[in-house]
Amino acid sequence: MENWDDLKFVLAMMRHGTMSAAARYLNTNVATVSRRLERMALSLDTPLFEKRGQNFVATEAARRLSALAEEVDQKLRAELSSLHAGDFSAPVPLELAAPPAVHAHYLVPRLTALSEHxxxxxxxxxxxxxxxxxxxADIQIRIGRPEGGRLKARKFRDYALRVFHAEDKPLGNEWIGLSHRYPDSDYxxxxxxxxxxxxxxxxxEMPMLYEAVRATGLPGLLPDFMVVEGDGLVQADLPDNGLPDELWITYHETRHGDVTLRAVVDWLCRTST
Known part of the structure; x- marks a missing residue:
């Protein structure tokens, strides 16, 4: 295979699922994505993606190639970071993916402290x-521990989904929920x-649910870490009011020696309570 650069198009398709989304991420157009994928498929004499309705389904060849490209991508990021290890004047960009509720009620309020550290x-x-x-993403905070794959994982914090409502309004039978794309929308x-x-x-999104519960007083199912003293919400007086779960922080195992990434993960875990 002469065109190693084509691997990034396979990886982008696996990550984003459509040619238009892959093209946006790669800052190119759909025609280029299609052409590069077709070129690789011809050079390997095997199909990479099969069109089924409006979707593209990856073949076994695409899955194997994307796994290889993923590892190369992560190793390259780790190597680039290590080039500046100990040089705190060299900026190191990192992307952290998390649910919006974690961003809004945990990460954003701590950005200044992280920048100082x-x-x-x-x-x-x-x-x-x-x-x-x-x-x-270089780092992900996710719901539940990952199973399988090549990820390092550390417990970030325990939490529970609980029913909250306005402290000055009795618990009624009307309520506010998330959209149906969430599996726990009606829990x-x-x-x-x-x-x-x-x-x-x-x-x-969960931050909008939190604001809607505060604005209307109606009950909603919220992560307990979102509700703080003084926001006008109370936990509903219901038996077994709590669905326990966990947040985990993960990164690719090839980044375990990345000093900067590990420093961010250590700081986040240390300040997670």
Missing amino acids: LPHVLLTLTDKVFAQGLGE LTRIHPAAQQMPRYRVE
Whole structure:
């Protein structure tokens, strides 16, 4: 294979799922993505992606090549970081993916402290609700411990989803839920059986749900780390009001020797309580 650069197009398709999304990430156009994938498929004499309806499905060859490209990508990032190990004047960009609630109520309030501790780190925060892999991120905070794959994982913190409502408003049967793209969108009814079958409102992300509960006083199922003293919310007086879960912080195993990445992970875990 002469055109090693084509591997990044396979990896982008695996990460993003469509040619248009891959093209946006690679700062090119769909025609170029299609041409480069076709060139690689011809050179290998095997198909990489099969069109099924509106979607592209990766073949075994594409999955194996993308795994190779992923490892090369992560090793390259680690090597570039190690070139400046100990040189705190050289900026090191890192991308951290996490659910919006973690960003809003944990990471964003601590950005200044992190910058003071590691001033050379240029951090990009990316929303990722569902834990479908690192993607372009260097570090990911995700719900639940990863199973399989080549990821290093550390417990970030325990939490529970609990029903909260306004402290000056009695618990009623109307409520606010997340959109149906979340698997736990209607879990509130498990804890609050008297709640109506359908919510009064649906919103797209957990931070918006938190703000909607505060604004309306209606109950909503929120991570307990989001609710703090003085925000006007109380935990509903319901038996077994809590669905326990865990947040884990992960990164590719090839980055374990990356001094800067490890320093960020250590600081985040150390200050997670």
